[in-house]
Amino acid sequence: MAQRIVIDPITRIEGHLRIDAEVENGTISKAWSSGQMWRGIEVILQGRDPRDAWLFTQRICGVCTTVHALTSVRTVENALNLEIPINAQYIRNLIMSIHALHDHIVHFYVLSALDWVDVVSALSADIKKTVQLSETLSNWPGNSFNRFKAVQEKVQAIVDSGQLGPFANxxxxxxxxxxxxxxxxxxxxxxxxALDYQRKADKALAILSGKNPHIQNLSVGGVTAAINPDNETTLNMERLYWIKQLVEEVRGFVKQVYLPDVIAIGALYKDWLAYGAGVTNYLAVPDMVLDTKGTSFDLPGGTIIDGDLTSVKPFTSFNDPYFKENIVESIARSWYKGDWAKHPFEEETVPDYTDFEDDGKYSWIKAPRFQELPMQVGPLAQVMVGYAQGHSLTQQYVNDALSRVSSLAGTKVGAGALHSTPGRHLARAIRAAMLADLALDHWDKLVDNIGTGDLEIFNKPTFPKGEIMGFGFHEAPRGALSHWIVINDGKIKNYQCVVPSTWNAGPRDGKGTPGPYEASLVGNPMADAQLPLEVLRTVHSFDPCIACAVHMLDPHGRELTKVKAL
Amino acid sequence: MDNTQSIGILGVGNLLLADEGFGVHAINRLQERYIFPKNVEILDGGTAGIMLSPFIESKDILFVIDVVNMEAPAGTVYEFSSQDLNSGTIQPRMSPHQVGLLEILDLCQLRGKAPSRVELIATVPADLSTRIGLSPALLPVLDKVIERLLQRLQTFGIMPKCS
Structure with missing residues (x-):
């Protein structure tokens, strides 16, 4: 008998991701992904000064804030054909990489790890064997007999008290x-x-950007982080070394703890390497810019179609027509008026709510398509596109990780296994390691350039009369983010944000083709429909980030999963 | 009382959802009206989630102002210690935004860094629709909660001055 599972976090606060899945004979046969809140920021921006847009757009979210700020200034600069000083580019690269390090660590440990880790089982662990296991993975100083023993005792105390706390879910x-x-x-x-290391990244970002979340040091034309090695109130060598030290500590954690943990989980759950692929068309944008114009990058971008690595086609600049001309958003199944698929420059945002209709409209999220295809975005897309293009840093990390997974799993695991639920986690950890390396590289580049006496951080924008258009992109922690702007007489006429979770969590399109979340769930096993752990594993592997909310205190906990038989 | 203890007052909530922002409104009123001694730190925690953990772990005693989901008339004030609360049974999280305050407190506890005492003062909301400002039912509750907070602070030897 088929059953329908609805996972809808009902918090009396609007705006979450709702997943519906139909289960037949222990396997998911159909799935729907629905965004339950309308993001109205595009409407708020109409008529405003384009130089202010970044401050508004980063308020889309309280987690992925920086990314919208960065993409927005790139978008307006693109419309103006404005180059920015190289110092500003390096500072932005540091911001983007440190922010992503924070985000990836939080995502894995706070949101996803407990999908795979059974905390109560840790109570029956043999401490000596735990030390041995950890020594096969890395030399992390935290992997000691005393540390593991203390953790086990704390977990025991919590279990004894009946308050399972953060593990209760x-x-x-x-x-x-x-x-x-x-x-x-x-x-x-x-x-x-992990909590200590995400804080270090957070702190480094706040030193650089004045505040976090919601950074304050960008500007259309550059950054407002004045550089003066002789002034204690500006970005000087003392601050730069403070940032460097924090990033080095975070890098140690990523390389010796986070990446090895994900390798171990991939190997120990090797059956899961067969689940969760879904849409294997990938799209990533290039980032970690190396010049003032945006024509040279340390992280490659591009597309892959149908999981075929030989189909890879790169995006090569901030002006790349292959990116600019091939994107539309479809609203056939989304709560907006009409059933069109339009280019972001042409779109309007007129809500038309109908309630949840399986065969009609069922989401506030639009369905972006690239040359009419759904695309998976995110670290896996970025790693795949880099790997396929022979990007040496990507290849080195991927090959090393796969060989370690293979040796732990006792079977050969190739790059094909990355098209999976654990593959998305592995790619994210690999990306974190690459970004930690690149953050330190770009720190060196910034300091070397300051050493030449170049302290420039800003080129003044000038807005012409009449209509201009621009787009900007950024490879955010959840994947390719783009903003699109139409400016008329120096004021915003139209603004659209095509965000990573729109690509991944978007609904079906006019042809009925499911989006990446939906496709990835089909075929997943389901041991117990009342406890849909497998759905969470696959959805969490995308790092969903749909809307902002905070929990109201609830003394009793709440039931968030509804299960009904069809 | 020991004046070297570090005391935190944290108001949390979403200002955009009417009464959901009660904790933040309370913090704003405290800051308008009172000057606290140096060992007391006040924070508008908004919807910051896991980012609140450094503040929480730096305190010996923590007061939290929030709204609470109880079957009771709007504006009813409840007081809890952290031991009274259970962060729930099965709560599948769908995003990092859904890390609640109780989970953060428990996580700090497990790390051995939680405040030795946590007191929550919370009220039942009337209106959670999308708008800024408290409902008529909760407006008068603001002073009631602040008065209660000041009484509790007094037992720890804290007497703020009026600004």
């Missing part, structure tokens, strides 16, 4: 939880340490 004892107790204990210890 885990699914212990679920049949799909199959890590050995020692791996669970090690992961819980790292989970607790």
């Amino acid at each position: 885990g699914y212990w004892g679920h049949p799909a939880m199959t890590l050995p107790p020692e791996a669970n204990l090690m992961a819980v210890s790292h989970y607790l340490e």
